[in-house]
Amino acid sequence: MAQTNERQINDTSSKASASLAEPKGKRPPVLVDGVTLNGPTLDIREAESFLRDAMPIIMEEAVWKATDIKEKVCEWRSPEQLKDLLDLELREGGETHPQILQRCRDAIRYSVKTGHPLFFNQLYAGMDPYSLVGRFITEAINPSLYTYEVAPVFLLTEEAVLKKMIEIIGWQEGGDGIFSPGGSVSNMYAVNVARYHHCPDVKVLGLSALPRLVMFTSQECHYSVAKAAAFLGIGTNNVYVIPSDKRGKMIPAEFEKQVQRAKDEGALPFMVNATAGTTVLGAFDPLEEIADICERHNLWMHVDVSGSSLKI
Numbered sequence: 001m002a003q004t005n006e007r008q009i010n011d012t013s014s015k016a017s018a019s020l021a022e023p024k025g026k027r028p029p030v031l032v033d034g035v036t037l038n039g040p041t042l043d044i045r046e047a048e049s050f051l052r053d054a055m056p057i058i059m060e061e062a063v064w065k066a067t068d069i070k071e072k073v074c075e076w077r078s079p080e081q082l083k084d085l086l087d088l089e090l091r092e093g094g095e096t097h098p099q100i101l102q103r104c105r106d107a108i109r110y111s112v113k114t115g116h117p118l119f120f121n122q123l124y125a126g127m128d129p130y131s132l133v134g135r136f137i138t139e140a141i142n143p144s145l146y147t148y149e150v151a152p153v154f155l156l157t158e159e160a161v162l163k164k165m166i167e168i169i170g171w172q173e174g175g176d177g178i179f180s181p182g183g184s185v186s187n188m189y190a191v192n193v194a195r196y197h198h199c200p201d202v203k204v205l206g207l208s209a210l211p212r213l214v215m216f217t218s219q220e221c222h223y224s225v226a227k228a229a230a231f232l233g234i235g236t237n238n239v240y241v242i243p244s245d246k247r248g249k250m251i252p253a254e255f256e257k258q259v260q261r262a263k264d265e266g267a268l269p270f271m272v273n274a275t276a277g278t279t280v281l282g283a284f285d286p287l288e289e290i291a292d293i294c295e296r297h298n299l300w301m302h303v304d305v306s307g308s309s310l311k312i
């Protein structure tokens with residue numbers, strides 16, 4: 001089959017194959033089962049020179065200057081000013097490499113440098129060179145994590161990281177996990193898992209087959225907990241908010257009172273969201289006491305650790 005393909009490509013009497021082979025610097029196209037691979041979309045020399053020009057800009061502006069205390073955390077501009085400066089119009093014809101490189105510089109210049117030593121936020125901890133190179137590699141390879149065949153290395157890496165995290169948490173009996181794009185999505189997964197645990201029929205029968213479900217969370221929790229309730233059809237009115245003490249920790253006695261209230265109302269209490277590192281105060285809810293209440297009332301206990309310096 002390879003010979004047939006080569007004949008087709010080298011047949012310059014065909015207008016299509018002549019135009020595919022023409023521009024210098026392009027890899028020769030290959031026909032496989034009637035599909036052109038290595039085709040004209042990529043001029044390999046142009047691509048290489050662009051990458052070679054872009055990398056020093058990234059290193060200088062987004063790595064070195066962005067982590068240098070003498071430089072600014074951000075070159076702040078109002079939205080109106082920034083729109084003018086960036087010229088965000090999407091043009092049909094594309095742009096030259098020098099123009100795109102200038103856009104790279106501008107994108108970095110006017111962005112907030114989250115790795116800067118003066119950027120203080122609970123979700124960031126500076127720039128880590130090893131993670132950065134890891135991200136360069138994953139971006140260059142651009143894998144999906146859905147099967148071993150597509151991402152063998154990263155799938156095994158995910159398993160190894162989850163195994164280590166489960167060890168750190170101390171789950172003797174083992175456990176499972178998933179990489180998630182952030183805290184909000186993790187909280188939503190948690191509500192879904194808790195609901196499935198209590199009402200496995202939901203998967204097939206849907207919400208109409210369920211009793212009124214009630215979940216609990218402290219007044220200091222992240223708003224994504226209520227958002228998860230809204231997205232999953234629980235309803236924000238069915239998120240019972242538990243008062244916190246003056247240090248921002250959920251008050252266990254108040255939690256138990258609210259569980260009893262839901263039961264008295266004929267609803268099905270099914271989960272609590274406890275927070276280990278609240279968004280504003282960094283408070284840790286009393287996990288042991290909350291766990292005891294969960295055991296007494298058969299509730300799923302989720303711990304949201306997205307806001308603290310420890311990330312799970």
Ligand SMILES: Cc1ncc(COP(=O)(O)O)c(C=O)c1O
Binds near residue numbers: 184275305308
């Ligand atoms: C405690 C807590 N949970 C969840 C989130 C949401 O995380 P993300 O922004 O990654 O969705 C945050 C974000 O600040 C948080 O502090």
